[in-house]
Structure formats: C-alpha cells, structure tokens
Amino acid sequence: MSEPDTDRPAAPDAATADRPVRTLADLARIAGVSTGTVSRALAGKSVVKGDTRKKIEALAQQHGFRLNQVASNLRRQRTGVIGIAIPLGHDRRQQVSDAFFMTLLGYLADALTEKGYDLMLRRVIPDRDEDWLDRFIGSGMVDGVLVIGQSDQFARIEEVAGRYRPMVVWGNHQEGQRHCVVGSDNRLGGKQAAERLIAQGARRLAFLGDPTATEFAARYTGAKSVADAHDVPMITLPTHLAPDRMAKEVASHMDQHAGAIDGIFAATDILAMVCLAELAGRQIAVPDDIRVVGFDDLPLAEQTAPPLTTVRQDIRAGAFGMVDLLLRRLAGEETESLVMQPELVVRQSA
Amino acid sequence: MSEPDTDRPAAPDAATADRPVRTLADLARIAGVSTGTVSRALAGKSVVKGDTRKKIEALAQQHGFRLNQVASNLRRQRTGVIGIAIPLGHDRRQQVSDAFFMTLLGYLADALTEKGYDLMLRRVIPDRDEDWLDRFIGSGMVDGVLVIGQSDQFARIEEVAGRYRPMVVWGNHQEGQRHCVVGSDNRLGGKQAAERLIAQGARRLAFLGDPTATEFAARYTGAKSVADAHDVPMITLPTHLAPDRMAKEVASHMDQHAGAIDGIFAATDILAMVCLAELAGRQIAVPDDIRVVGFDDLPLAEQTAPPLTTVRQDIRAGAFGMVDLLLRRLAGEETESLVMQPELVVRQSA
DNA sequence: ACAATTTATGCAATCGTTTGCAAAAGTCGA
C-alpha cells in the first residue's frame, strides 16, 4: 500500500485492467481529492467545482466505478426499495404464479420502476411465520411495503397499520378499517355478476370459489344479496386456488351439481376458465344451459370459448394507484383508501 | 440518557410501549452486556453462555427488536438477495406481465424463498440504459443475478459473464457460449412441433411469432429444418408479444393467410390461444382445417377450446435448476449450462 | 493590494453490525 508502483508489472494506467477501484476512497486517491469531494461530485451536488467534477466523473467512468448501494443505504437511511409481500395464507398451496397476482405484480413493477424504485419480492406463509410483516418492515431493507392480497391476515395488517405508515394493501375495503387499501368494490362486483346471471334467465345460482378469503367473501355477499332480493337460491362451491387441485375440485363440483344449477358466478377468471372447459367436456351449453360470469377480466378472458362475461377490475389502474398512495405516504401525507368501481364486461358466456 | 427513570411517566417496563430499542447498542445497554455479545447471542453462535443468550433473546423478543439488515449486509458483504433482471429489449412494449415470464418468476420465488433468499426484481430497458447489467451487479445489493430471457442482449451478457460468476440466464443455448444458461432445447422443440403438424396432415405451415428473439429463432429453425426435410413450405407471420398489439396482428395474419395454410406453429401458448380464438371467430375448424401447436404448456393450455397440443417446457424444473446452478456458482463451483428436453404434449388442436 | 465575501474542499463523525484479538472469568487437577 505504501509503495504504489512497485509490486505490479506497472503499466501506467493499468488500473483499468484489474479494477482495484471499488470504493470512494480508491477513486479519491486516484483523483487526488478527498472521499467527501468524490461523493459530492458523483451525487451531482452543486458545491463541487466544474473541473473537479468532470475529472472525477471521467475517472469513475474509466475505471467502471459504482457506488456501493448498501453502504449508501445505511448512511442515508433509505434504500430506494419497496417491499412486496405476498401472503399465502388462506390457501397455502396457492402458487405465487396465480395469474391475477402476477398481472398486478407486473404493473407494480412498471409503476415503481418508473418512479425510480426497485422491488423486493417476498413470498410469505403467515402460519409458518407469525412475524412476517414486522420482519419485513423492521429489516431496514425497504422504504415501504405493498401487500398483495389480505389473505386471512386482515387482523395482523390492521395492527401493524397503527404504527407503520408507508404501507398500502391490495384487497377489500371494510367499514372503518385503518389500513390503506386499494381494490375494487368486490361487493358491488358480486352484485353486478348476480344481476347479469339473473337477467339472463338463471334461477339456480352457484358461487364457485373459496369464500373465506376476504375479497372473495365480499364478492359472495354482494351476489347473495341480489339473489336473495330476487328469491333465487345460491349455493357455494368452495374451491382451492392451487392450480393442481382446482381442476379436480371443479370437476367434482360439476359432477354433483351441474344438473341443478343454471348460473355460475366464479370468484376469478381462472376458475371460470376451468369451469368452462369442464362444462364443454360434458357437452353442457354455455350460456344456454348454464350461464357463467367471471371476475377480473384478465387478458385471456377474451379468448375463452365462449368469450367470458366477467366483472372487470382495472388492474393497471390499481397498481399505479397503490404506488401513488405509497409514495404520498412516504412523503408524510395521510391518504384515504382507493376503492375502484368494477365494471361488468358482457361477452358471450352470460 | 443519564437518568433512565426520570423523564418518562415511568412505568417500570415501559420501554415496551415506545420502542426505543432499535439497535444492538440499545439492547446491549438494557441487557448490561456489550454489543458484541448481543450480536453473537442473536446470531446463535455457540460462544455465548446459555443464560446470557436466553436473557438477550427474551429482551429482544419483548422489545420487538430486529436486526438492521442493511448494516448487517454491509459488514458481512453479503445480502441474501438475488437480483432478477428482466430485459425488455426485442420488444419494448412487452409487459413484464407476459404469462411465461410471470410463471417462471413465480417458481423462482418459490425456489429462492425455500433457500432463504429474497428476490430483487428489476425491469430493464437495455436500449435506454447501456449499463444495466453492470449497474445491477455492482450495486452491492445482490449476491447474484438471474436474468430472465436473453432478449437481444446476448453479446452484453456474454461479456459480463467473463468477469462475473454468480449469474445464470434463462434462454437459449448456443454453441460455445460462455454464460451459464438454463432453458429448453428450442430447436428440438421446434422440430417436434413441425413433425406433429406434418404427421397430422398439414402441408402448408406457418410460424407465428417474432423470429428475431433468440429463443424464438431457434424454435423457428428447428421447425423449418423438418419442413424442409419433408418438402413442406413454411411461412413466417411475425407478431409482437405486447398483449394489445398481438390480437390485432394475429387477426390481420389470419385475414391474409388463413386460407393458404393448414398448420400453425405458434411461438408461445399465448399466441396459440389468441390464434385459436381468432380461428373460432372465422368458423375455421381446428384441427380439421388448420392444425395448431403451441409452445410452453402453460396451465391454461389445457383449458382452451379445443385443448392445445403444445411443446412442453418444464418451467418449474427450469426455475429450480436456475436457482440450484446459481447457488453452486455462489459456492465457487464451475457449472455447465442446463438444456432441458422439451416434450410434445398431444391434446386436440393438432 | 488588502479585507470581506463567496466557493470548494477536507476532516471526521456517523449509519448499525460483525468479528479478530485480548482480557476477564470460570473450571479443573494436583
């Protein structure tokens, strides 16, 4: 260290070859200034003289220097990373690969990238890990958290929301809740679905999906209220979201009930698709024998046979909304929840 | 600070209420030991006396203490985070939400979580940001990198692979390449698709998809070689992957060519699905008038009408393979690429 | 040419953990 040019075969500017320039201190030494100056120059602060800045920038470029973000994060107490938690509670086998979550995640990635944030993804299984949310928040690795889906963790999320501000959750809004949530009015969506089914002549309804998850429960309730108002019975066909189980369970439901119902409200488009395939296999005509309405309006809803009538959630708007709210909360603002109006998209399945 | 019990309304153990215990030093003070000891105790190192460890653990629990991961990362020079880069090069409008990538990402999340790693997701647009890969690697925020899709960045990835070990890429394998890649034998998959189409009687083939992306090019080449061997002509119908464009482009292709072809090899299942929907709309019978083969075998391939014959990539195995290879490279091992054999799944569309 | 400013830079503390080394405390046999 004390004899710079002695050990190495000593090509004049050979530093480029074997990148010893990993830290601000290295760069400072080469540039003949202090680390403070280098830091300021690279940060684009105005206090550095033009010449010096240019020289430092050139050297940084030439030696391929990059700031160590971890050190920077530690010192600045901010990371530029938003945590995304996907709790897999109500259905442990549900894959992260669930189409709706993945679509939402894609848009979140777009929105956050646009604002200069990175995403840290964490898949959590709440019943194995009581402490998941606090661990994520307390790690210091994220500036804020987006939770995708309340799963069965409503209570815990509520509790944390009382003391941690920068958190926005995708899910269902309940009267008087504390945490900031973005989502569709699932109740209303459920109503729209049931109304359509009944308007199309259905008189014996079924709800296809697991009504213990908060969001699905609201969809169910909405549909049920309409069914009740029309004196139409509605049964529940509980179904897991894990792709491997789903098909079998739907098949079994159809075995038992296909003859006794003439309208199905599926809790998600994926369920509706599986259901359509199952009905087609049994030569049951859709919508003539059984009407089917889905929920989400994923891109593939347009491509089913017959094309799926479904309740549209604007996932992109939701994702951008979540990011917007989170950034405002990070800035200290108090924000309301964002409840979006779902919209019935009529195609041919009902 | 010098008079612990004076200022506050002084409930004996009131520290619990207003969490002042944020750092090891805080905890050390309360426990009456040094930070070093606390650190060791919480890390589960054997050098700490049982009693002391228990006491410290109890206090940590009681005050809801959590290690600051950022500081820990800095000191240990490892973060426990794997970076996932999704380059959107050959088709800038392609959403991160592309079904195949999302499925792969889901499995990667499963595999990495299982191994105790977090995921940091970064969506990159290479032509806007020359330096994307080096920036990601050099940030110090990730221990290794998985790249999902080579896009049109083959050269850059090759270059980086020469000096950065912990990187595994999903994509196509080319003769003599340096970077460690996991993917299917796309050429073989293409052959299988074409063979099936021809065996089912197709004599005028079309390849549906954009053959400039590396992986698709290999699928095309494989199919073409079989077509040539059978003296069967094959045209190319280039199509973007952006969901909004895709449908229109496929429709326009069908307008122009539907009458002139009797077998379609779609570069992805999604394309195949859109294609099926388009053909159904035109009353063209599948597979009688036109046979269709897809690629990927996404879960929804089973649910199309008619169910899709497709070339299966075992995405789950691929994801777990990528993670396995990456961890071995992190451990210093030298690893070969993993080229998986695709498998034709015969359903009803061809 | 000199004092009064305004700019640019350097110094050193700080962010919160981890860990090598040394000192303190505990254990044991004789």
Place this chain on the structure above:
DNA sequence: TCGACTTTTGCAAACGATTGCATAAATTGT
C-alpha cells in the same frame, strides 16, 4: 490454594458512503 487451561465477554476496527462543520482557496469590491 495456585497455576494451566477453557469459556465468555469486551474493545475497537472494519464495511463504504454521506454530511455538518471548519478551513483553504478563489473571487470581489474598494
């Protein structure tokens, strides 16, 4: 009871960047 060990702990130096404060340099006015 004392020396020779073995466990436990404390001390303080890293990890690499940022930033308030102080000093050095450049600029300005007179």
